[in-house]
Amino acid sequence: MRSLLALLLPALLLLACGKGELDPGTLKDNPFDPDYAGPPVFLLDTTYARSVSTPSGPVQQQVIAFRVRSELFLSPVRFSVRVEDTAYGLTEVIDPDPVGSSHFNYVRLGWQVGVPVCLRLSLFNDQSAARAEEICATLQ
Amino acid sequence: MRRGARIAGAFMRASAHVLTRAADARAVRRVFSAAIVLAWVHGPMGATVAAQSTGTLRILCEPAGSCEYLLDGRHRKKDRELSLMEGPHRFVFWAPERRVLDTTLMVMPNALREARIQLRYSEEFIAYNRKLRRFQRDDRWLRYGTPVLAAGAGAWFGVSLWRTVDAQRAVDDLAEAYRTSASPAGIAELKRTDIPEANRELRQARTMAFVSGGALALSGAALWYVRSVRSKRQPPVFEDKERARFEGLAWMPAHGGHGAWMASLTLPLR
Numbered sequence: 427m428r429s430l431l432a433l434l435l436p437a438l439l440l441l442a443c444g445k446g447e448l449d450p451g452t453l454k455d456n457p458f459d460p461d462y463a464g465p466p467v468f469l470l471d472t473t474y475a476r477s478v479s480t481p482s483g484p485v486q487q488q489v490i491a492f493r494v495r496s497e498l499f500l501s502p503v504r505f506s507v508r509v510e511d512t513a514y515g516l517t518e519v520i521d522p523d524p525v526g527s528s529h530f531n532y533v534r535l536g537w538q539v540g541v542p543v544c545l546r547l548s549l550f551n552d553q554s555a556a557r558a559e560e561i562c563a564t565l566q
Numbered sequence: 567m568r569r570g571a572r573i574a575g576a577f578m579r580a581s582a583h584v585l586t587r588a589a590d591a592r593a594v595r596r597v598f599s600a601a602i603v604l605a606w607v608h609g610p611m612g613a614t615v616a617a618q619s620t621g622t623l624r625i626l627c628e629p630a631g632s633c634e635y636l637l638d639g640r641h642r643k644k645d646r647e648l649s650l651m652e653g654p655h656r657f658v659f660w661a662p663e664r665r666v667l668d669t670t671l672m673v674m675p676n677a678l679r680e681a682r683i684q685l686r687y688s689e690e691f692i693a694y695n696r697k698l699r700r701f702q703r704d705d706r707w708l709r710y711g712t713p714v715l716a717a718g719a720g721a722w723f724g725v726s727l728w729r730t731v732d733a734q735r736a737v738d739d740l741a742e743a744y745r746t747s748a749s750p751a752g753i754a755e756l757k758r759t760d761i762p763e764a765n766r767e768l769r770q771a772r773t774m775a776f777v778s779g780g781a782l783a784l785s786g787a788a789l790w791y792v793r794s795v796r797s798k799r800q801p802p803v804f805e806d807k808e809r810a811r812f813e814g815l816a817w818m819p820a821h822g823g824h825g826a827w828m829a830s831l832t833l834p835l836r
Contacts, residue, residue: 447765450757459753503748554751
């Protein structure tokens with residue numbers, strides 16, 4: 427009887443002390459989670475206009491530079507960013523620039539001073555996108 | 567007496583055969599008279615000789631070795647072979663657990679006779695045996711049933727515990743997978759399917775562990791209870807009434823032709 431109690435009590439304690447079930451509703455701190463509910467992942471760095479020479483002549487471009495707050499990631503990972511240009515209705519996946527960093531440059535054709543350009547950004551991996559965030563940049 | 571008559575008759579027949587040839591009627595009458603006289607004289611003599619003749623009786627009693635008998639209501643014996651005076655003798659056979667058999671055996675003069683005795687089990691012994699078997703069967707259940715039950719409950723609890731730990735580990739692994747995953751689709755799948763499934767298994771395993779733990783506790787209590795009950799149980803005691811009956815008939819011979827009737831009382835000592 428004593429040995430039975432000696433077996434039962436630790437086992438019941440083990441059962442009682444287990445972490446228990448995992449509530450999917452509380453899991454929202456991974457920036458790659460489509461249900462992510464943490465602080466913003468994307469930060470606008472700057473925007474500027476540039477002229478690029480091509481064989482067919484110079485092309486005017488607006489560069490929107492932004493950064494991903496990789497410190498929010500729960501583990502170090504590689505990733506891309508999907509950019510949706512709401513004004514043009516274009517969607518594009520871009521890689522870090524330089525590679526391995528958390529800096530991105532989105533380049534769009536043409537530019538207008540004083541007109542905000544809004545982008546919907548989301549982390550992109552494995553052919554799927556995380557929560558989208560919008561950033562807007564205005565060329566001065 | 568009959569023997570004497572038989573001898574006289576044979577003598578007369580032989581004499582008649584001889585004398586018929588001689589055809590002498592007077593001689594025949596003399597011979598018949600002599601034969602009758604001879605028969606009268608020889609008859610009682612023959613009877614006296616026959617009364618003192620002995621015969622041998624070989625008793626083959628089953629169960630061999632434990633069979634006892636009371637001879638002519640006086641002598642308690644175990645011998646397998648007896649020399650007895652001719653004529654009927656009363657035998658009361660008995661063996662432990664067997665029924666008393668009261669019978670008469672005829673001893674023939676100058677002859678060896680075999681008596682095969684098969685003693686049947688007594689009603690008390692059959693009833694006792696039935697009770698004993700029931701007691702032993704119940705005792706086996708009490709002795710091995712509850713420990714086997716407790717062992718089964720223990721094994722069940724062990725397996726349930728192992729499954730619970732395993733399910734908990736699976737849930738923890740999924741939590742870690744969520745933390746390290748960089749695939750939005752993978753995370754969505756994790757939250758939609760994998761985690762609820764792991765939660766369900768953990769719930770089942772924990773429920774099973776609690777139930778089996780309860781069963782183990784109950785079987786432990788049953789084990790303790792049955793052990794205490796078993797220690798108080800007493801096996802049935804065989805009271806050999808046939809033995810008492812047999813021994814009540816015993817005559818113990820003593821020196822000088824004296825003896826004593828024996829009786830016995832069986833006290834079951836526990």
